[in-house]
Amino acid sequence: MKVIIDKMILLSEETLNFNTPLDKHWLDLDSAIILLTGKGYSIAEIPSDIQGRKNFWLSRSAIAFGIERASTGLLYQNIQPFIDELVSSAFIQTDNFNKVSDQWIYENPHYLPVLMHAIGAFSKRDLQKDIGTGTASDTGISKPVSKKLAALIDVVDKKTIPNQVQIKERIKSTTEGIVRDLVGRLLLEDFVAQALKKEKVPFLREDEYDGITGVVYDFRADFVIPEPTNPKAFIEVRKSSAGHASLYAKDKMFSAINWKGKHKDCLGIMIVEGPWTQTTLETMCKVFDYVIPVERSYEAAKKIRAYLDGDLSVRRWLIQFEIKKSE
Helix, strand or coil: CHHHHHHHHHHHHHCCCCCCCCHHHHHCHHHHHHHHHCCCCCHHHCCCCHHHHHHHHHHCCCCCCCHHHHHHHHHHHHHHHHHHHHHHHHHHHCCCCCCCCHHHHHHCHHHHHHHHHHHCCCCHHHHHHHHCCCCEECCEECHHHHHHHHHHHHCCCHHHCCCHHHHHHHHHHHHHHHHHHHHHHHHHHHHHHHHHHHCCCCCEEHHHCCCECCCCCCECCCEEECCCCCCCEEEEEEECCCCCHHHHHHHHHHHHHHHHHHCCCCEEEEEEECCCCHHHHHHHCCCCCEEEEHHHHHHHHHHHHHHHCCCHHHCCCCCCCCCCCCC
């Protein structure tokens, strides 16, 4: 994922936020995959020639570039060979599941996804019903659970076990769901983190500190720069949908007012992804110093770097907010 994010940040800069690709980008397969899957194409649809790739890009020029779609497409391409090798190796080592010992299961927990499909357990919930007490994962299976799994595969009619192609397709579907979840949670913040690192901006992520003091309450932002006791900037990263945009905007705006009211010289930056409504974006711009789409994170990082270096013109809003007891 880090390699993919680094490529996407560089591509975002070189194409002016994924808007104007150059011939060199269409020549490079990874860049072409990022650009065209970001427009909704599958990898299998991508033409091999430069003109074909340009035509595909033009034909969907009215469609907004999706950073999650783009990263997911390239990630699938890298994961698929691993899935193929995992399934093929499991079949070879067990003689098509005719020879599965509890010791083999115990020593090779990474084959659990393949073993589950051979047993007929298509989810962790199904597996838990089959094994009862005890847990199993692809990072570790206890010896008691290994014995239960060996007993389960032993009684399976081997003729009913799906073939390699079927299991690969099933695991691919499961993996796609996992990848979508991981991308949704990790990609956006990692994209911002890599942009900050590139500009040598010191920062802490949400799980690395206790909280930023505020007028009403202390809480953590997704990023604080450089540290929470004397913050010079904070960044919130949020994907939204049109149906939840207003709720998310109110929540994030109050956090910004709470922190900027306490720390007068602190920048507030909102990094957004997804279909926010125009009204909520305009409203957030009255509180946050910058409201920026995730693909332009590198520009936010440059603004923060300039502010840390003494450029006060970067700051847009000063918020006067305090709470006092009534006389």
